[in-house]
Amino acid sequence: MVGSLTGPTRGARMALGLYGALILIILYLPLVAVGFASVSRGRYLSFPIRRYSFDWYGQALASDTVRELVITSFKVAVLVTVLSVVIGFFGALAFARYDWKGRHLFQKLALLPIFFPQAVLGLALLMWFNALGVTPSWKTGVVAHLVWISPVTTLIIAIRAYSYDPALEEAARDMGCSTLQTLREVTIPLLAPGMVTAGLFAFLLSWGNFPLSLFTLGVDATLPKWLYARMVSGYTPLVPTVGMLSVAFSAALVVLGLVIVWVRARRRAGAG
């Protein structure tokens, strides 16, 4: 569109760029505030912060409660990741790859949990577990997370499945591969990048999930659930600190994921 008369003028382009930058600042402003609060020394928070200290971080890292919360959150997120990637792998094949009679209906049904308020889903699940006589715990939390996260992993892997050529699978079959061999030697390697992305999303969305965890974990608690309980009643200066630690862990995982993608892209560029 460069040089075209119909594109936005230079002024409009600059305004749009500024607007985009402003949106990014607003997006992260609350995290900046939480970051400041986490290093404020006083027990009662007020801005501007006069005295800084990292004591709360020491306390948070030494706390047994926090360790337990991390273990529960981690346990739930790992299980959700593994299960939702497996479910999403097959789901994506049914969603995007195979031509079958129920495909269009399946595509729409698979989206429904995403188009549903999570807090209401959490409450409905709580009642369902009660009706079944199952005591809610971190295990029911895994089920609840799966209901929402499996459709997400399905969609992410489906995007990858849309872009590969089904002829590759046919070729493998023509050359005498069994169904399982085709799956192992052709389909899984082709979908692998999508599965890695989906796994990363699954872990991070489970780790940070709040509305489902709030109602479906019974007496167990993940980090977001505990933080919420402390925000609404019984505030402690540990809230911003634990919040920042949780965010820092997510950020570290994302950086790791981006590094893996970058290394793979470089290796491929080097090989090709």
Added chain:
Amino acid sequence: MGEGRFGVLAAAPLALVLALGFAAPLAIVMAFSAMPERVFDLGHRPDFSAYAAMIEQGYWRSLLRSLGMALIATVILMLLCWPLAFAMAKLWKTFTLVITIAVVLSLFVSENIRLFGWVLVLMKGGLLDGYLQHWFGWGTGGLVYNPGAIVFGLIYVYFPFMLFPMAQGAAMIPEDARQAAFDLGASRWTVLREIDLPLAAPGIMVGSLLCFVLSAGAIAEGKLLGGRSVITIGDDVEAAFTYAQNWPLGSALAVSLIAVLGGLVVIALGRIDLDRIMGRR
């Protein structure tokens, strides 16, 4: 080897999760909504008294209030996101990637931490008020704990859910069509109305639907930013299921909300072609 059989087999695991974790809980909620008030099992004669209580005791007001706030948030999000979505799809390359990554990353932070951050920014003596007082001697006072703050929270939390579908929709506008319209003498406004918006409509529809549905049932925004200044339908459902131990009432409230939202979702999803949006060859 029939692909039909593979399709059914591959769909089975997800279908099982959805049947046991989505359809069954909703069915139970529906069944409970018909029960007499304050019972804890389904072995009673359905009398739908919970629905009567819902109307008599004024719970329908919180339903309307939540739908109203969700509508306001969705309309504002449409206006806020359109220029950005258009620029992401049509103008920028690197900056689109930067915005995409930054917005996705923000989604990985629990919404309660982000909303709590806004409380710290907007409260009396918070980041905004505190620094304004410090530098200029006057501040904004507390901006939280009112209905406006709840709508602000909804707009903030569901921003990505409007932005990404809308950008995807904007990417579906062929440049040729815009060019042709301009060549024929159409004004910018006409092109927006006759070309851009209709062709981007599937993305705009998906985004609006997501934002409306998710904000109508949200809980955290009202609790953290609203400070219980307004009771939302989500609060009412939660209270009925937890403190009040009135499952049929909670179920009737949930079913009413789900009926409105589900109706919208089914109508809208029925009209879009996912293969086209997601780029099947």
